[in-house]
Amino acid sequence: MPLHAFSPADRLLLGPGPANVHPRVLRALSTPVLGHLDPQFLLLLSQISDLLRIAYRTRNEWTFAVSGTGSAGMEAVASSLTEPQDRVLVCVAGYFGARMQEVFRRCGAEVVTVDAPWGQPVDPEDVARAIRKTAPRIVAVVHAETSTGVLQPLEEIRAAARTHGALLVVDAVTSFGGVPLEVDRLGLDAVFACTQKCLGAPPGMSPVTLSEAAVRKIQARRVPVQSYYLDLGLLWGYWSGNGYHHTMSATLIYALWEALCLLVEEGVEARWTRHERVGRALQAGLEAMGLALFAAEAYRLPVLTTVRVPEGVDGERVRSRLLEEFGIEIGAGFGELRNHIWRIGTMGYNAQPRTVLLLLSALETVLQKEGFRVPQGAGVAAALEVLENAHESGSRNPKSLLIR
């Protein structure tokens, strides 16, 4: 075994995440480690909370990051909010809705679900009906379902939950930093996200925010949260300077700080617009190549595009050729969509026109070699048209096809 520094291949990560990390964030990762109780480090944590409030559009006091990936945020929220036998209604329209159902069940909740076919959002009327019938304490929903590429509208679900006094939990792992998400305006009670997608940092932290009502439910618990490590009350105690809970990774905190600085420098809305413009350009390009998109048109996410593998094409061979011949990673389908769709992320640092143009040309080349006829150059031309029209309709940086 050669004992020298690991040097990974140069990859363009256009799967469902992680995305490539912004160079400034990579630099932050080599900052010297501070102790997790150093006053300078604790100050940085409180400043991260402030930046997360800007990113989440919230004044929630309990706004911080859980150590661990998006799944840690999901488990922390589910285990801290659920008391044994609480009824929880989970909206399931894909793999991550199903995952959340299982997580709440393991936390001792009595789980009921409202389901929708993969590729569609959950129907808010179905949710309202189920809330009336089952009177849950918590309603949980995935904002951006990464397995299908569907954006779930939240307003009506929020209204139905509020009428019946239920808390609304939102999985924003794929939407945070890339898709409009305004926690206070929407009145969301508990939201968790990740760092490796639209934020442009490495995986390893899960930003969370909790409303006053969610905090009250945690503080009124009759039994302690089963998980010590993921107990949001204990975690907030540490973040707010009340002493040791666990040895937080200073390195990942530096990365999160830098990624949030980049987000706030760019502007939260400008970043949403960038993701929208680049994602729509990709989608136009794919359609111009004769490919069919999977997610229902009105609910298509800009940050994660799902594409049907054309009849007669081996989807896995296409993915391998993109990786081996072009160094580009795209994602495969999950579960029932395995071998039927590709999942292409344009997130964070990768939400750039040049990324989309490169992917479209590489995909055109690979598809031609695999015997699928693609009109030459049509994908790139269609994508460029969307990008240029988006410039005209008021992009902040009309001349450049690059981000800083």
Ligand SMILES: Cc1ncc(COP(=O)(O)O)c(C=O)c1O
């Ligand atoms: C919607 C959604 N929820 C939860 C998760 C789990 O996050 P992680 O893999 O960061 O633990 C993912 C991961 O991609 C996701 O897309």
